[in-house]
Amino acid sequence: MSQEKKISVRETVYKKNDDLAEEIRKNMKNKGKLFFNIMGSIGAGKTLLLENLAVKLSTHYRVFVINGDIATTIDADRIAKHGVKTVQINTGGGCHLNANLIAKELEKINIDDFDIFFTENVGNLICPAAWDVGAQMNIVVVSITEGEYVVKKHPIIFKDAEIAIINKCDLDGLGFDSQVLEEDASKIKSGMKVICTSAKTGQGIDDFIEALGIEIPRDE
Amino acid sequence: MSQEKKISVRETVYKKNDDLAEEIRKNMKNKGKLFFNIMGSIGAGKTLLLENLAVKLSTHYRVFVINGDIATTIDADRIAKHGVKTVQINTGGGCHLNANLIAKELEKINIDDFDIFFTENVGNLICPAAWDVGAQMNIVVVSITEGEYVVKKHPIIFKDAEIAIINKCDLDGLGFDSQVLEEDASKIKSGMKVICTSAKTGQGIDDFIEALGIEIPRDE
Numbered sequence: 001m002s003q004e005k006k007i008s009v010r011e012t013v014y015k016k017n018d019d020l021a022e023e024i025r026k027n028m029k030n031k032g033k034l035f036f037n038i039m040g041s042i043g044a045g046k047t048l049l050l051e052n053l054a055v056k057l058s059t060h061y062r063v064f065v066i067n068g069d070i071a072t073t074i075d076a077d078r079i080a081k082h083g084v085k086t087v088q089i090n091t092g093g094g095c096h097l098n099a100n101l102i103a104k105e106l107e108k109i110n111i112d113d114f115d116i117f118f119t120e121n122v123g124n125l126i127c128p129a130a131w132d133v134g135a136q137m138n139i140v141v142v143s144i145t146e147g148e149y150v151v152k153k154h155p156i157i158f159k160d161a162e163i164a165i166i167n168k169c170d171l172d173g174l175g176f177d178s179q180v181l182e183e184d185a186s187k188i189k190s191g192m193k194v195i196c197t198s199a200k201t202g203q204g205i206d207d208f209i210e211a212l213g214i215e216i217p218r219d220e
Numbered sequence: 221m222s223q224e225k226k227i228s229v230r231e232t233v234y235k236k237n238d239d240l241a242e243e244i245r246k247n248m249k250n251k252g253k254l255f256f257n258i259m260g261s262i263g264a265g266k267t268l269l270l271e272n273l274a275v276k277l278s279t280h281y282r283v284f285v286i287n288g289d290i291a292t293t294i295d296a297d298r299i300a301k302h303g304v305k306t307v308q309i310n311t312g313g314g315c316h317l318n319a320n321l322i323a324k325e326l327e328k329i330n331i332d333d334f335d336i337f338f339t340e341n342v343g344n345l346i347c348p349a350a351w352d353v354g355a356q357m358n359i360v361v362v363s364i365t366e367g368e369y370v371v372k373k374h375p376i377i378f379k380d381a382e383i384a385i386i387n388k389c390d391l392d393g394l395g396f397d398s399q400v401l402e403e404d405a406s407k408i409k410s411g412m413k414v415i416c417t418s419a420k421t422g423q424g425i426d427d428f429i430e431a432l433g434i435e436i437p438r439d440e
Contacts, residue, residue, distance in 0.1 A: 041261050041262050041263060041343070042261050042344075042366050042373070043263060043264075043363060043365045043366035043367065070345075070346060070373055070375070070376065071372065071375055072372050074369050093346065095346035123345070124344035124345070124346055126313065127346070130313060143365060145263045146262050149294050152294065153290055153294065153343075154262070155291055156290065156313055
C-alpha cells in the first residue's frame with residue numbers, strides 16, 4: 001500500500017469520526033444536555049474524581065457516565081455506587097473511545113432521561129487526543145506523581161482541553177512544581193483553567209464543577 | 221474499504237514489524253548483547269528507574285538507552301547524565317515504539333560499542349503491548365499510585381512481560397494491595413517475576429538487575 005493511500009485511508013477514518021462527533025455535539029446541545037470528556041493516564045484518579053462529581057451532582061441532576069477501559073467493569077461499578085447511571089465500554093486493545101462507540105451507547109438509552117453526560121476515556125495521554133467523542137468540553141486529569149513536565153511531553157492532548165486538573169494535590173513532598181505545568185498549559189492554550197484537586201480529600205471539587213459550568217442549587 | 225481488507229492490511233503491518241523484531245533479537249543475541257524493553261504508563265517512574273540502573277551498570281557495562289516520547293528530550297537528558305549513551309525518539313502522536321524505529325537507531329551506531337540496550341517505551345499500558353521491538357525481555361513498570369487492579373485492566377501488556385515492577389513502594393498509606401497484583405500477574409503468566417522497587421530510595425534495584433540476568437562484578 002502506498003504512503004499516499006495510507007494517509008488517505010487514515011484521513012477518511014478521522015473525518016468520519018469528526019463528522020459523527022459533531023452530530024453528537026449538536027444533538028446534545030439542542031436537547032440542552034451537557035457532555036464532558038474526561039481524559040487522563042491510568043492512575044491519574046479519573047474514577048475517584050468522577051465518584052466525587054457523582055456524589056455532588058446526583059442529588060440535583062441525572063448523570064450518565066460512559067467508562068472506557070481495555071478490560072473489566074471495575075471503574076463503572078465504582079461510580080455506579082453513587083447513584084448515577086454508568087456503562088462500561090471494553091475496548092479490547094483499543095486505546096481510546098471514539099464517536100462511534102459513544103453513539104452506539106447513546107442509541108441504547110433515552111437521552112432525555114439524563115441531564116449531564118461524562119466519559120471516562122481510556123487511561124492514557126496519547127490516543128484519546130486524536131479522537132473527538134462529541135463532548136462539549138475536554139478535561140485532562142493529571143496526577144502530581146506524573147511530574148510537572150507532563151504538558152511539555154503530551155502537548156497534543158492539552159491543545160483541545162478547556163480544563164487541566166492537577167489531581168492528588170494532597171500528596172506532599174513529591175517536589176511537584178505546579179507553576180511549570182500552569183505556564184506550559186497557558187502557552188499551549190491561553191485561558192485553559194488549571195485546578196488543583198484531591199479526589200481523596202475533596203479539595204477543588206467545587207471549583208471543578210464551577211469550571212464545568214454546572215450550577216448546584218443551594219439547599220433551602 | 222471492506223472489513224476484510226482492513227484486517228489484512230493490519231495483519232501485514234504487524235507481521236512486518238514482528239519479522240523485523242525477530243531479526244533484531246537474533247542479531248543482538250548472536251553478538252552477545254542484552255536488550256530490554258521497559259514499558260509502563262507516564263508517571264510509573266520508568267526514567268528514574270533507568271537512572272538507577274544507569275548508575276549501577278555504567279561502571280561495568282556500556283549501556284545504550286533508547287527513549288520513546290511524544291515530544292521533548294527531557295527523559296533522555298536525565299538518563300544521559302549518568303554516563304550512558306541515550307537517544308530520544310519523538311514519535312509525534314505515536315503511542316509506541318516499534319521494530320522499525322529501533323532498527324533505524326541501531327543503524328546509526330556500532331552495536332559492538334555497547335553491551336546492554338534498553339528502551340524506555342512511550343508512556344502508556346496499551347499500544348506498546350502490540351508492538352514487538354526486538355528485545356529479549358519485556359518489563360512492565362507500574363506505580364502503586366495506579367492501583368492494584370492494573371493487571372486486570374491491562375492484561376495484554378502483562379502477557380508478554382517477564383518482569384512486573386511495582387514502583388514507588390516508598391509511598392506509604394495509599395492502601396495498595398500488592399498481593400492482588402501478584403496474583404493477577406501469576407494468573408496471566410506463571411513465573412512472572414514481581415519486584416517492589418523505589419527508584420527514589422533504591423529499594424529493589426539490585427533484585428531488578430538480578431532478574432534481568434545481569435551480573436555486577438564485585439569490587440575487589
